[in-house]
Amino acid sequence: MHKNITIIVAEDYETMSHKAAEIFAESITANPNKSFGFATGATPVGMYKNLVKLHKQENLDFSGVSTFNLDEYHPLAPDSPQSYRQFMYDNLFSHVNINKNNIFIPDSKAADPHMEAKEYEAKIENKGGIEMQILGIGLNGHIGFNEPNETFDANTRYTPLAKATIESNARHFASAEDVPTNAITMGIRSIMLARHILLLANGVNKATILRDALLGAITPLVPASILQLHQSVTVVIDKEAATLL
Numbered sequence: 001m002h003k004n005i006t007i008i009v010a011e012d013y014e015t016m017s018h019k020a021a022e023i024f025a026e027s028i029t030a031n032p033n034k035s036f037g038f039a040t041g042a043t044p045v046g047m048y049k050n051l052v053k054l055h056k057q058e059n060l061d062f063s064g065v066s067t068f069n070l071d072e073y074h075p076l077a078p079d080s081p082q083s084y085r086q087f088m089y090d091n092l093f094s095h096v097n098i099n100k101n102n103i104f105i106p107d108s109k110a111a112d113p114h115m116e117a118k119e120y121e122a123k124i125e126n127k128g129g130i131e132m133q134i135l136g137i138g139l140n141g142h143i144g145f146n147e148p149n150e151t152f153d154a155n156t157r158y159t160p161l162a163k164a165t166i167e168s169n170a171r172h173f174a175s176a177e178d179v180p181t182n183a184i185t186m187g188i189r190s191i192m193l194a195r196h197i198l199l200l201a202n203g204v205n206k207a208t209i210l211r212d213a214l215l216g217a218i219t220p221l222v223p224a225s226i227l228q229l230h231q232s233v234t235v236v237i238d239k240e241a242a243t244l245l
């Protein structure tokens, strides 16, 4: 295992979520005016619950931080229940003292999504870059919506979703046909510029891809494998996801 990767194996999802929230909260407390990167999906929901708890019970202060989400579907109404904007407000932003002017999520209805992506990248840079980026991992190794075979030097961009991703995300929509075919996502390069990465995964179905990503060849076929070259990665996973490491 690479020296730059720390792996924490938690007993179960709850413990994993608690540990991840603790690490993230420490970073926010140490860097109260910096930018932080957020992910959606099932994996970080428990961590967000714990962050809300830390805010309510221990005054964890979000008032100075800026937030950048990894990705957003396009096109989709921003108030659609499946939008990542809605997800973030439901799970975290509505429950903590984040300044709403400092919340950045790609615009799911931007008239020119290519331009929106370019401007998003510039905003991250203008806000000083990302201190800690939360990541989940797709069954095909994607991070954000960087699907297999995307180049490692990709910036934030407008991109089609892989068939496997559309099928996997169909569980959140009425049918696979209702899943948007495109998204705006931070690129691998944008993600690699974050000063710290906090990668979460749980469940036995993530075991194979975690092994490939963390121990296998560094290849665009497994987008998350590039993290082996990042200077500071903390992986927090449950026992089931860790079975092949």
Ligand code: F6R
Residues within 6 Å of the ligand: 038, 039, 040, 041, 042, 043, 044, 070, 071, 135, 136, 137, 138, 139, 142, 143, 144, 145
């Ligand atoms: C979400 C994202 C995706 C997810 C990945 C895992 O913003 O960028 O890469 O992290 O698809 O999703 P879950 O957590 O639902 O297994």
